[in-house]
Amino acid sequence: MVMEPATIAALLRELAVYYELDGDRHRAFAYDRAAKAVEAANGLHRLLDEGRLEELPGVGPSIARVIAELARRGTVAVIERLREQWPAVVIELAQLPKVGVIKARKIYQALAPANLDAVAALCHAGALRELPGFGKVSEQRILQAIEERRLQGARMLLLDAENHAASLAHHLRGDPAVSAVETCGPVRRSCEIIDHLAYAVASDHRDAVADRLARFALVTSIDRGDAGAPIIGYLAGGLRAEVHVAPRNQLGWTQIVATGSTDHVAQLRDRGAARGMNLAILQAGDERMIYRALGMPWIPPELRDGSDEVAAAVAGDDFSDLITADDITTAFHCHTTYSDGKATIGEMAHAAAELGFDAITITDHSAAATYAGGLDLARLRAQLAEIDALVDPEVR
Numbered sequence: 244m245v246m247e248p249a250t251i252a253a254l255l256r257e258l259a260v261y262y263e264l265d266g267d268r269h270r271a272f273a274y275d276r277a278a279k280a281v282e283a284a285n286g287l288h289r290l291l292d293e294g295r296l297e298e299l300p301g302v303g304p305s306i307a308r309v310i311a312e313l314a315r316r317g318t319v320a321v322i323e324r325l326r327e328q329w330p331a332v333v334i335e336l337a338q339l340p341k342v343g344v345i346k347a348r349k350i351y352q353a354l355a356p357a358n359l360d361a362v363a364a365l366c367h368a369g370a371l372r373e374l375p376g377f378g379k380v381s382e383q384r385i386l387q388a389i390e391e392r393r394l395q396g397a398r399m400l401l402l403d404a405e406n407h408a409a410s411l412a413h414h415l416r417g418d419p420a421v422s423a424v425e426t427c428g429p430v431r432r433s434c435e436i437i438d439h440l441a442y443a444v445a446s447d448h449r450d451a452v453a454d455r456l457a458r459f460a461l462v463t464s465i466d467r468g469d470a471g472a473p474i475i476g477y478l479a480g481g482l483r484a485e486v487h488v489a490p491r492n493q494l495g496w497t498q499i500v501a502t503g504s505t506d507h508v509a510q511l512r513d514r515g516a517a518r519g520m521n522l523a524i525l526q527a528g529d530e531r532m533i534y535r536a537l538g539m540p541w542i543p544p545e546l547r548d549g550s551d552e553v554a555a556a557v558a559g560d561d562f563s564d565l566i567t568a569d570d571i572t573t574a575f576h577c578h579t580t581y582s583d584g585k586a587t588i589g590e591m592a593h594a595a596a597e598l599g600f601d602a603i604t605i606t607d608h609s610a611a612a613t614y615a616g617g618l619d620l621a622r623l624r625a626q627l628a629e630i631d632a633l634v635d636p637e638v639r
Contacts, residue, residue, distance in 0.1 A: 246460070248287045249406030251313045252278040253461050254322060257479045258309070260337050261325040263344040276301040281310065282403075285583055288314065300614065317414070317460050331463035332358050334479050339388040341381070349374060358464055363389045397438075397481030404430050404437035404482070407461070411484060414459045415444060420451035422491050427501035431544045440484040441473075443498040445491040445528075449474070452488050471523075473501070495527035502530075506549020511537060514553070573602045581626050582607035583615040588629055596637035603638055605630065 255278035263271035280299040281287060290296050291314055296307040312319045329351075336347035336359070353374055356362045365371055366386035372379050399407075408430045415424045421444055425431075428441025446452050449470065456476045457465045462484070466475040473485040489497035499522075500508050514537050515522040527533050531541045539556035543565060546552040556562075577591055578584035586594065588605065595603045607626070608617035618626065 246314050246317050247406035247410045248281050248284060249403045250410040250461060251287075251310060252281040253407070253478070253480050254313055254319075255281060255306075255310070257334060257461075258322055258325070260334055260344060261322075261329055264329055264333065264337070264348050265325075273301060273306065277306045277310070285578075286585060289585075313460075322460075330357075332356055332362065335359055335392075335463055335477065335481075336362065336385075338479065338481055339385070339392060341384045341388055346376070346381075346385075349376065359389050359392065392477075392481060397478075397483075398436050399480075399482065401430065401433060401435055401437055404440065407478070407482065408440050411440060411459055411461075412442060415442065415452070415455055415486070418446075418451060418455040420448040421446045421455070423494060425494070425498050425501075427487075427498060428485065431502050432547060433545050437482075440482060441501045442484070442486045443494055443501045444486055444488045445494045446488055447490055449488045452486060456484070456486055492526050492528050493524070495530040495533045496522045496525055498530045499533055502544050503547035504549040507547040507553065508549075510549060510553045514557075569599070572600060573604070574600055575604050576606050577603050578607050579605060579626075581605075581622060582612070582617055588626070589633065592633070592636050592638050600638055 255274050259271045259274035259278065262268075262274060277299070280301050284290065284299055290298065291311055296302055296310055297304065302310065309319050309321065333347050333351045336342050336350060337344045350356065350362065350365075350371065354365055354370060356365060362371075363386055366382050366389075369379075369382070371377050371382040371385060408426050412424050412426050415421055423443075423445035425443040426441075427443050428439060429437045430440060444452055450467075453465060453467045453474045456462060456474055459476065461478040461480070462476040463479050464477045466477075468474055473487045476484040476486065478484060485501065487497045487501040499511065503511075511533070512522060515525075518537070520536065522533060525533065525536065527536065534541045534556075539553070540561045542552050542556050543562055545565070546562065574595055577595075579586060579588050579591055581588075584591075584607065591603060591605070605626070608615040610617045610619045
């Protein structure tokens with residue numbers, strides 16, 4: 244498995260920060276623009292395999308080589324060199340709201356803090372306000388940004404978070420001390436906005452898992468925490484990753500804790516206590532065993548928000564009425580080779596039929612989207628004529 248596009252884009256942005264720290268604004272702009280192109284690319288890995296990365300906006304031969312190496316190796320020599328030159332705290336500071344690269348560089352060069360906690364301590368001591376260009380207000384804003392980062396992390400859309408989650412899960416599975424990795428948290432619950440990543444990891448070697456997490460390309464620092472607490476990894480973009488570690492035969496409860504909301508977990512813990520059970524030490528390698536032990540059906544992750552799902556399960560709801568992929572009958576946003584899609588209208592219709600769809604809608608870009616080969620009026624008419632000419636189409 245190669246690195247996901249969202250992770251590649253995040254690393255390109257990290258490089259952009261490094262170049263701006265070095266005063267190379269032109270190269271910083273180029274890498275930031277390339278990160279946007281990677282995020283927007285349709286089929287990045289296909290472009291990589293076909294040697295067509297330079298078709299992306301703002302991606303020339305040099306950046307294309309960096310993207311290719313990141314995709315295949317997960318790192319590149321230049322980022323390793325720049326990380327040695329600029330410690331993680333500078334990147335973390337630069338990406339905080341109301342800080343930016345210039346202030347981050349000034350803080351590091353003047354005070355050399357080891358981490359964000361050290362920066363927070365300097366703020367409490369009133370040291371930042373004494374620096375040129377700083378004051379009491381900016382010091383308070385930086386402290387607030389650090390505290391919010393620690394409490395909340397960054398936020399991103401589910402689609403982007405899924406890519407990051409998949410890349411980190413793959414990385415964790417590569418350690419011989421790890422026997423299983425389950426993606427949990429708000430990604431597993433399919434929340435629209437993701438404020439952190441979470442994993443349940445089966446291992447008897449917590450320190451090895453922490454070391455592995457620290458080596459992930461996007462992780463700038465970690466908090467190993469105490470036994471029983473998750474290991475926290477802080478990613479360059481501000482997102483945090485919580486890694487819950489447990490022996491394989493206790494992974495069931497760990498997976499539930501890492502997945503559900505605080506209220507959901509508390510309700511299950513209270514129900515277990517009422518039955519004389521300590522769920523944290525229950526020998527259950529699968530979370531379904533936990534729910535059975537509590538006398539209720541397995542609750543789908545999407546419902547574990549701590550509202551009424553536990554009460555519904557106890558009352559006998561088996562949640563079999565939830566919408567699944569089999570219920571989807573129409574694809575409402577499809578691009579074809581008329582703009583930036585990779586399949587013809589006929590091919591799209593055939594693929595939709597194979598998925599069991601009844602209909603699709605063709606929504607190619609308009610002429611305003613010149614970057615995507617948008618359709619002018621003549622090509623739009625040609626497309627409509629082609630649709631009308633389809634003989635016995637497999638879908639509407």
